[in-house]
Amino acid sequence: MSGNEQKYIREAFASNWIAPLGPNVDAFEKEIAQYVGVNEAAAVSSGTAAIHLALSLLDVKKGDQVFCSTLTFIASANPIVYQGAEPVFIDSEPETWNMSPQALEKALNDAAAEGKLPKAVIIVNLYGQSAKMDELLSLCEHYQVPVIEDAAESLGARYKEKASGTFGKFGVFSFNGNKIITTSGGGMLVSHDAEAIKKARFLATQARDEAVHYQHSVKGYNYRMSNILAGVGRGQLEVLDERVEARRAIFQRYYDCLSTITGIQFMPELEGTYSNRWLTAMLIDEAQLGVSKDVILKDLVEKNIEARPVWKPLHMQPLFDGVTHYSHNDQENVSERLFHQGICLPSGSNMTEEEQMRVIESIKNSIESKTLNEVI
Numbered sequence: 001m002s003g004n005e006q007k008y009i010r011e012a013f014a015s016n017w018i019a020p021l022g023p024n025v026d027a028f029e030k031e032i033a034q035y036v037g038v039n040e041a042a043a044v045s046s047g048t049a050a051i052h053l054a055l056s057l058l059d060v061k062k063g064d065q066v067f068c069s070t071l072t073f074i075a076s077a078n079p080i081v082y083q084g085a086e087p088v089f090i091d092s093e094p095e096t097w098n099m100s101p102q103a104l105e106k107a108l109n110d111a112a113a114e115g116k117l118p119k120a121v122i123i124v125n126l127y128g129q130s131a132k133m134d135e136l137l138s139l140c141e142h143y144q145v146p147v148i149e150d151a152a153e154s155l156g157a158r159y160k161e162k163a164s165g166t167f168g169k170f171g172v173f174s175f176n177g178n179k180i181i182t183t184s185g186g187g188m189l190v191s192h193d194a195e196a197i198k199k200a201r202f203l204a205t206q207a208r209d210e211a212v213h214y215q216h217s218v219k220g221y222n223y224r225m226s227n228i229l230a231g232v233g234r235g236q237l238e239v240l241d242e243r244v245e246a247r248r249a250i251f252q253r254y255y256d257c258l259s260t261i262t263g264i265q266f267m268p269e270l271e272g273t274y275s276n277r278w279l280t281a282m283l284i285d286e287a288q289l290g291v292s293k294d295v296i297l298k299d300l301v302e303k304n305i306e307a308r309p310v311w312k313p314l315h316m317q318p319l320f321d322g323v324t325h326y327s328h329n330d331q332e333n334v335s336e337r338l339f340h341q342g343i344c345l346p347s348g349s350n351m352t353e354e355e356q357m358r359v360i361e362s363i364k365n366s367i368e369s370k371t372l373n374e375v376i
């Protein structure tokens with residue numbers, strides 16, 4: 001917490017607005033919309049809920065297909081299943097680790113040839129790095145397929161001077177506890193289409209018709225954000241830019257200390273983009289380094305340092321056994337390689353230099369002890 005949150009929570013208590021909806025919710029929506037530069041935003045209970053609402057608004061239903069980045073957290077795709085639709089997973093490309101335009105083009109061409117285009121494409125901005133939006137959007141525009149930008153991890157990032165999350169028909173942010181700013185749990189659906197966001201608010205409050213009695217004509221959800229949590233969000237948003245700077249500084253220190261080692265490669269930042277570096281991620285080439293990412297991870301865990309592999313691609317998840325996926329090209333599945341080689345390092349905005357040096361020393365030790373063993 002930054003300290004400012006208390007002020008907004010106190011206001012909620014003082015005015016007795018302890019409800020989903022209220023002045024903090026209205027203000028938080030306006031402040032996010034203004035920060036990223038969209039017309040409207042709807043505060044909801046989670047990023048997952050925001051994706052679900054976006055799919056509902058695009059009328060995704062049973063029998064439909066939705067394309068989705070494969071290298072992402074499960075929450076990107078679960079709402080496709082909630083709607084009874086079928087996901088098709090699209091591989092990453094090496095320059096952003098995000099959706100491969102090449103693989104998307106192949107998938108769209110195949111879908112067009114079968115006369116069954118997807119109802120939506122969900123593009124994820126992994127670890128704060130924007131996908132190749134120009135290329136991906138022009139493909140989706142060509143086939144007139146709407147885009148949902150999953151910017152749950154990339155709030156505060158920019159692609160060619162435009163805020164991440166503002167490129168598709170809908171953008172999604174998350175304020176889950178692990179994200180760059182948090183409301184403990186929460187999310188935001190944004191769009192330039194004010195009517196669509198109005199409808200999202202309606203669906204998120206049980207789709208209650210305008211009538212004094214309780215009347216409902218369509219299926220709704222209970223997805224609104226509480227006025228207290230929106231107060232937390234308002235305080236957090238005030239320090240978002242500082243958080244991004246802190247995360248980028250953390251990335252830079254890891255990079256300065258480790259990038260000269262042959263066999264270590266950091267997640268790139270595409271030219272013209274500005275990542276929030278939500279998590280610092282790097283690749284371990286076992287053949288070059290002599291140590292696998294699993295050994296490095298194990299050594300970190302033994303020192304009580306929390307580090308993780310990169311997301312396991314969704315096409316490799318048991319839940320999605322047998323689901324169609326498109327590789328970057330015939331020779332290589334990029335997301336599988338990133339999964340096998342990738343590590344996410346501790347990247348909290350409040351990490352001290354000393355704490356970070358412990359992580360760096362542990363990684364260097366793992367590499368050196370392996371080299372020593374070989375000499376002996």
Ligand SMILES: *Cc1c(COP(=O)(O)O)cnc(C)c1O
Nearest residue numbers: 046047048073075076152174176
């Ligand atoms: C965190 C996250 C979500 C879901 O957000 P919640 O608020 O946890 O529901 C969706 N997509 C990605 C890529 C995420 O990292």
